[in-house]
């Protein structure tokens with residue numbers, strides 16, 4: 607297999623398609639890797655496969671709609687069979703960092719409403735310890751400074767320090783599909799992932815964070831030598 611990143615994303619997405627069965631209700635992830643899955647799924651739908659997709663972002667909704675995938679909202683289909691999504695990092699036990707594309711809140715809600723979540727990625731996303739990728743934290747716009755101070759304090763309690771900054775796009779604060787801001791925390795390696803995630807969850811201004819723990823059950827990781835299956839124990 608070619609080591610071209612796009613080709614690897616397509617291979618991971620193709621492997622995920624093998625887990626999709628006729629009649630399934632599917633969570634559709636967000637990002638460049640999830641986009642490849644949506645494109646391949648659309649080909650199956652065009653060939654007669656019956657599925658319903660619940661998109662995790664406006665971006666994915668637009669792509670899936672353009673490609674003719676039948677869609678529903680999570681209100682209409684609150685219990686899903688399978689979610690396929692990308693990740694920014696895949697760590698031990700299939701703990702993840704997500705939110706590089708700003709879709710982490712809907713991604714987490716959809717993954718939690720699914721019987722199973724499969725992560726698709728190229729091998730560059732697999733890490734020994736999460737945290738080289740700045741952790742995206744979705745925050746309410748109200749009380750931004752107080753929330754950022756509380757995030758710093760939570761970091762210190764887990765012996766984490768580093769820059770935290772409000773994400774911008776085109777020179778303006780990036781606003782999520784839910785109308786919130788994203789704070790990216792460059793804390794470096796986060797060994798006590800669960801403790802830090804729990805601490806972040808206690809901050810009132812934090813809407814959600816990009817640490818996904820115990821949500822993914824399988825990762826399909828494309829390497830130049832083929833797609834590696836990781837089942838949650840790496």
Ligand SMILES: O=C[C@H](O)[C@H](O)[C@H](O)COP(=O)(O)O
Pocket residue numbers: 635636637638639640691692693694703704705706707708709710713
């Ligand atoms: O908010 C975005 C998502 O969490 C993405 O799944 C993540 O950023 C990975 O995206 P990509 O497949 O483009 O690397």
